[in-house]
Amino acid sequence: MANDLGVSTTPAATPRLGSLKRLWPYIRPYRGLVLLTLFGALGATLVQIAIPLITQDVIDGPIADRDKSGLIPLGLLALAFGVAEALLFFLRRWAMTKSSLAMERDLRDHIYGHLLGLPVAFHDRWSSGQLLSRATSDVSSIRRFVGFSAIFLVVNIVSCIVIMVLLIGIYWPLGIFIAVSAIPLVVTGMRFERRYNLVSRQVQDQQGEIATDVEESVLGIRIIKALGRRGLVFGRFDSRAVQLQRLELGKVKLLAFIWAIFELQPQLVLAGVLVGGAFAVAGGAMTIGTLVSFIALFTVMVWPILSIGWLLASTLEAGTAADRIFELLDAQPTIVDTPGVRERRIGAGRLRLEAVGFGYPDAATPVLHDVDLEIAPGETIALVGATGSGKTTLTALIPRLYDVTAGRITIDGVDIRDLPVSQLRSQVATAFEDATLFSMSARENLTLGRPDATDDEVAEAIEVAQASFVHDLPWGLDTRLGEQGMSLSGGQRQRLALARAVLGRPTVLVLDDPLSALDVHTESLVEEALSRVLVRTTALVVAHRPSTVLLADRVALLEGGTITHIGRHSDLLATVPAYRSILSAESDGDGASQGRPRGDREPSSGGRQMQVEGVRR
Amino acid sequence: MTTQGDWRGIATEDVDDVSSQAGIFLRARSRRLLGELISPHRRQVRWLLLVIIVQNLAWLAGPWLVGLGIDNALPALMDDASVGPLIWIGSAMLVAAGLDAILRYAFLRRTGQIGQEMLLTLRRKVFSHVQRLPLAFHEHYTSGRVISRLTSDVDALNELLDEGLDGLLTALFSIMTIGIVLIVLDPPLGLVTMLAFPLLILLGRWFQTNSARAYRRTRETVAMVIVQFVESLGGIRAVQAFRREPRDTEIFRTLNEDNRKAQDRAFWLMSIFVPGVQLIGNLVTVGVLMYGAIRVMDGDMKLGVLAAFLLYVRRFFDPMSDVAMFYNSYQSAVAALEKLSGVLEEESSVPPARNPQPMRQAHGDVRFEGVEFGYAERTDASRERTLAGVNSDPIVLPDLDLHIPPGQTVALVGATGAGKSTLARLAGRFYDPRAGIVSLDGVDLRRLSDEDLRRAVVMVTQESFLFSGSVADNIGFGRPEASRSEIEHAARVIGADEFIQKLPEGYDTDVRKRGGRLSAGQRQLVSFARAFLADPAVLILDEATSSLDIPSERLVQRALRTILADRTAIIIAHRLSTVEIADRVLVMESGRLIEDGSPYDLLAGSGRFADLHTAWRDSLA
């Protein structure tokens, strides 16, 4: 009964806060420090109670006896207690700092590592702002909880219980009255919990939305400026910021309410104690001295009760933060090593797609179905298809950025799902259609996953991609690139991405439209250098232009989600009308303009093409 | 070989730790910002001060009434069984408690509101300022840092407002009143108490100088954590495909640990400062106790006074810790505000026109006169580096003269890195030239208002960035007031309608972040439709069809013939098929225009363009 208050404010009993329990593994390594924090906090509280007692002794002892020498030991004692209090205080803060910051770091590291391991499909769905706000502000709320709120919730509840027991011991009817008077607090606390949880969740989500908005508005700054849409973007941001403000105000309202209640209650109880105590004294059940000390003791309890409202809010906040974090941590990485896989020897790298099908998780119809393709070691296949036909999707299946939903992909006869993911990805290198560069040094961008690449390897990759421009950057390879490589020209970005892919001679090379941003001369230089690399690797090259197709030995035509034709470029051009319409420069039978200067710029294919091919092979 | 530290690479804007001189300047700047944020609420703050004083009185009335009750009402009850005084005092306590609670509620709500308004103002200010800053700024600042400014830095201020303000006011109020009471109660002892102040001030000074640096460091390190987080997750495909996870994890660990260390330092300072304040309080209390005891023994002072004095001394020093905590939050917020004010005071290298020349309807006459341009800003440091042999200030366009009459369609061709996009960006005033003038209809672009300029000149950039949101929203971005049918019309003209219709929710399909739901070609079509909808006088297409398949490209080109009929256009393309629709061809090499003429003439000649064209034709096989 006496610990009604205690139970009421220990929120672990409510299901919402279950996720706080799941934080234990992160706190565990620092449990010693957390205990020390608790010890410091409790100790300081005890000392705080002791200091007035010494005062009492001074007054009752030396002063009453006019004994100056008796003052000295008591003075030293008071000094010792004063210093001890400060030391305990320091101890608490120090231990709290060490434990909570280390826990915060661990949790954040863990979230980051977990996110890096989640499949691309997960990242497709989640906005980066939401991920970020969970890894930063939510983790910080948990830090505050572990380092402060949890500790003081315990300390305050313990002090309340202790004082309550003492009070009941002094005069039980009034003590019971105080215990019972905690019931309204419990009830409001519980009702408050539900509502507060809701808004605090909304606030945290909205903060994530704002972060997302900010990120987009910066990444898209070129577009915003190019179209002069600052106002529109600001409007979007503003409506979110205003919404956030509204939610925050809702939170303020609830908090102010709970504060006021927790502040009101002890004072009302005090009035009750005074009146009840007065009657008790009048009735002779209690002496005046007892009443005074009863009240004095009760006032010590006021502050702990009062702060419980605030601590409760902070705990609830940590609870929602933990919920949000575990939403991420509960997402299972789906593209992982199947149990028991071992590294296998990969030979020359014969790549086979067998009846491969793939659909994006939320799409009704699959993008790819029944794709069969075999690429021999050293062979290069060009993948040709209309815009949006699924070429990029197909290329993403090979390094297992997505897993096939039907059929299988093998390298040298081994299903790629039976290889360790890291081994697979070390064999397969991709140049994406957008360069995907980071604001790091050019070298780091080049050696992205292979920090151990030698200078010779780097030089070779640069040579193949004709990316020697990097040496002309202000600090050469050490120059930091702008975010997304924005301090480079389009063609420079693309060549850097290409160099990255060919670095270290992967067994399987996947190039997604690798030459689209290059001018004709550079293109032919790259092609020439690249063809030397391609004879050594198994390669799949997505192509939109005949010039790129020429890199390949054979061409696969992707149509309606599957590969309909495979053959040599010239054969397909001659026999497959669909292929001709996609790849032939000749406009769809619009021959009228041929022969005119304008039309002349659309060369007829036939002979010249054969000729070029002859030269190349 | 790279070592662990140098992955970021070198850039010009890296600055070392701020000097103390700069530190003072930064603090002044951030205080100014804080003042600016508070000033609209000054009157309300004054009111709140009153509220908090009354509320404190109500709060303090409780113990006083208890004393009164014990001294007066209790004897009355016991001696002549009169409940009157007790009821009186009981109800007075109820009233005081009610008043206290109500005022507290009102106070918290008002301060909360003011705080939230300040935050909103700050968010708006920073966001719109960042949007106004030129590309040159964004190229080095990175989105991650902007995010950290607008999230974690703003949060630091939020914390200050949250926990600080009301605690501070209450604390200061009680320190003041109790201080007065102490002095009045017994001047000599009061003076002993006041001895604490010099010590407190010394401690505060020490804390201020050290924590300013420490908190500054936390702001910087947390920004680095955010940058790494945002960028690596933004490029997750590359990260995974190239097995960068271990390295990124290692980098993140380092940054995260740096952040922990920085915070640890700040918290360490605090764990000395706050207990230090407590210690001073305790020492003074002991001093008062001893000195007071001696005085009482000497008969200079009554025992009751000493007892009261000691009780009050405790109450005097207790709120000091609150003030210390507030001071700590304040330091943290000031460091955040330093960063924010830094962004806010970042001046645009492309400043808006002072007295803009109005331009209702542009004709589209574009002129470059003696234009010189390089991306790096020319600073003393860069000049020094140039002397030292580091070519950090490459000139991209050395001296450009060009006139494009209204309605002309110009094809701009040339090797990659020649400076084509740069020329286009100057025409759209993404940057200002170092020398020379870029003008539209004879008006220097620097004298046009942003609005007029953006209406007149629109660019389809080489990167087709889409915003998350529906396809229709993205196309409508070109002209927000456009109706749905206009949007669909634009898509149809460009040839994007077909694929959009096939998306699960047609025009309402969410394209997801950065347009990830669409293929590269589809993204390009959407951004094309977006620019088309904007309907500008000058349209610049920078490699706008590079990712399209040939049939789509043809469709776009056919559309362009009609779209461009009455507009000035600059088309940058490596696939010379575009040249078909051009009236004029410019060939650029290393930032210079080396050929200029009609396609027929150039083709007939034997210059660069004729070369390029032959090579291109050969490549078409």
Ligand SMILES: Nc1ncnc2c1ncn2[C@@H]1O[C@H](COP(=O)(O)OP(=O)(O)OP(=O)(O)O)[C@@H](O)[C@H]1O
């Ligand atoms: N993450 C995704 N979720 C759902 N659908 C997607 C996603 N990415 C692409 N799609 C859809 O799948 C189809 C194939 O896209 P993909 O990027 O593979 O085309 P592509 O052949 O590479 O085209 P392009 O030549 O334009 O690059 C498109 O219709 C596209 O809208």
Ligand SMILES: Nc1ncnc2c1ncn2[C@@H]1O[C@H](COP(=O)(O)OP(=O)(O)OP(=O)(O)O)[C@@H](O)[C@H]1O
């Ligand atoms: N934001 C920037 N900051 C610094 N240097 C830049 C920036 N943008 C481009 N450059 C440099 O300026 C030069 C010209 O670049 P620009 O983008 O104008 O070339 P481009 O002709 O458009 O080439 P591409 O055909 O490859 O797109 C290049 O050397 C490039 O590295």
Ligand SMILES: [Mg+2]
């Ligand atoms: Mg693609």
Ligand SMILES: [Mg+2]
């Ligand atoms: Mg360019």
